[in-house]
Amino acid sequence: MKWTRIRIKTITDAEDIIISDLYDIGLEGAQIEDKIPLSPLEKEQMFVDILPNVEPDDGIAYLSFFVEEGTADIDELVTKVKDVLADISSYCDIGEGSVTIDETEDLDWINNWKKYFHQFYIDDLLVIPSWEEVKDEDKDKKILHIDPGTAFGTGMHETTQLCIRQIKKYLTKDTELLDVGTGSGILAILALMYGAKHCVGTDLDPCAVEAVRENMEVNNIDPNSFNMMIGNIIDDKAVQDKVGYDCYDIVVANILAPVLVELTPVIVSQMKKGAVYITSGIINGKEDSVKEAMISAGLTVVETTYQGEWVNVTARKDN
Numbered sequence: 001m002k003w004t005r006i007r008i009k010t011i012t013d014a015e016d017i018i019i020s021d022l023y024d025i026g027l028e029g030a031q032i033e034d035k036i037p038l039s040p041l042e043k044e045q046m047f048v049d050i051l052p053n054v055e056p057d058d059g060i061a062y063l064s065f066f067v068e069e070g071t072a073d074i075d076e077l078v079t080k081v082k083d084v085l086a087d088i089s090s091y092c093d094i095g096e097g098s099v100t101i102d103e104t105e106d107l108d109w110i111n112n113w114k115k116y117f118h119q120f121y122i123d124d125l126l127v128i129p130s131w132e133e134v135k136d137e138d139k140d141k142k143i144l145h146i147d148p149g150t151a152f153g154t155g156m157h158e159t160t161q162l163c164i165r166q167i168k169k170y171l172t173k174d175t176e177l178l179d180v181g182t183g184s185g186i187l188a189i190l191a192l193m194y195g196a197k198h199c200v201g202t203d204l205d206p207c208a209v210e211a212v213r214e215n216m217e218v219n220n221i222d223p224n225s226f227n228m229m230i231g232n233i234i235d236d237k238a239v240q241d242k243v244g245y246d247c248y249d250i251v252v253a254n255i256l257a258p259v260l261v262e263l264t265p266v267i268v269s270q271m272k273k274g275a276v277y278i279t280s281g282i283i284n285g286k287e288d289s290v291k292e293a294m295i296s297a298g299l300t301v302v303e304t305t306y307q308g309e310w311v312n313v314t315a316r317k318d319n
Contacts, residue, residue: 002069005102006081011095012036012061017088019063025080026072027065034061060095066104074101122161125190130218144193145218146186159280160186162305162312163254166278167191170250170314178202178243178270180233180253180263185212185226187252192225196250199226200243202233233270234262245269252278257286264293271317276302282311291315 006027010018012034019030035057067074078099085097119128126143128134134143167177167187175196179188182201185208191199201212212228231239248270253263260279271277277299282290284306290313291301299315306312 003066003104004069004074005104006065006067006074006078007100007102008063008081008085009096009098009100010061010063011059011093012057013059014088014092014094015061015063017092018085018094021084021088022063022065022081025077025084027067027077027081029066031064031066032061033064122164125164142193144186144190146184146215158307158310159254159282159312162280162307162310163187163252163278164190166276166303166305166312166314167250167252168194170276170278171196172249173197175249176200176247176272177250177252178248178267180251180267181255181259182212182228183208183254185215185228187254188212188226189215189219189221191250191252192221193219197225200229200248201226202229202231202239202243204230204232206230234259234266240266240269243270246272248272249275250278251275253281254279255281257282257290260290261293264290264299265297268297268299268317273317273319275317277315277317278312279314280310280312282313284309284311287311287313 008018015032015034022030037057067077078101081099085094085099088094089097119126119132121127124142126134126138126141128143128145130145164187167190171177171191171194173195175191177188177191177196177199179185179191179199179201182188182203185201188199188201201208209228209230212226216223216226229239229242231242233239233243246269249272251267251271253260253267255263260282264277267277277294279290287304291304294301294313294315298317298319300318301313301315303314304311305314
């Protein structure tokens, strides 16, 4: 499927007003390209594995709008866009305000992000995407093949790495592990690779089912060793019942701090006595709220580790 891209060169101060006014003529879903640094809060809210390096902010912004082929008269639409820009420029600085037109396809959107993801190590583990080959010198190493698609984790993010190290530390051959917010399944799959007995993953997004299935298959994981469930374990009793109670040695949750605060008093019911609760997705400075939730739920905080701007808090169920 082909799309026409209408791309506007402007300045960062004019982004919002241009997007708002173009919405009125039927252009929605702007793609914004600028060099404004992300704040810690924005990084937390985005929570993506791949954050490419950004050059110093120069005040320039590009706004792209995509129109499906055959759904509009492009010449007429471009004329409207230019009229809107001219109107805005009469009372607001929009910089250059130039408009360019080109064509793109779905395939470009799906695959462009891959240039940021290449094989890398997490300690002794080689993580490699499906589109790269394992080098001869690496074939004797422990290897995780991962194809996250555009929505799920790859292991590049610090929070994922924090969780992996904690899982390896507490894992035994008898471990029953629950991965809340499993996404690509990377944490549960790695637990199985390192010797866990069985894993259960939960996620809100139905697309996770296929991502998990594909990543299990490419890593030769026995389908019977990993059960996948869709639903919100925090407030859905049916999901809680299906996941089970008092049956997990490790619960791992790589989610944002506010969600962990809600999850913690619920998840203790799924944990065996002596089980560990490994959490991350916590930006530096938010760990106290997670620790307080753990303590209030009767857990003992046993370890806090840091990587970059991110934090892992690990707790234990002693009673």
